[in-house]
Amino acid sequence: MHNAVSLAKKLIEEAHSPDGYNIGINCGAAAGQTVLHFHCHVIPRYAGGMNNPRGGVRDVIPNKGKY
Structure with missing residues (x-):
């Protein structure tokens, strides 16, 4: 998996x-x-892509956090 992610x-x-x-x-x-x-x-x-990136992948797409 490490190799796949690296690629x-x-x-x-x-x-x-x-x-x-x-x-x-x-x-x-x-x-x-x-x-x-x-x-x-x-x-x-x-x-600068997010106001607060500390949430990690949560709400990675603006306005799409509630799927």
């Missing part, structure tokens, strides 16, 4: 030059999993 980051960096990333995996319905197979989110983040 995803490399490809994203070549095209978009983000300042950081959130890496997310939801395991089980209680954790918010809605797609019932393994998948990992590699989310590029940019300085």
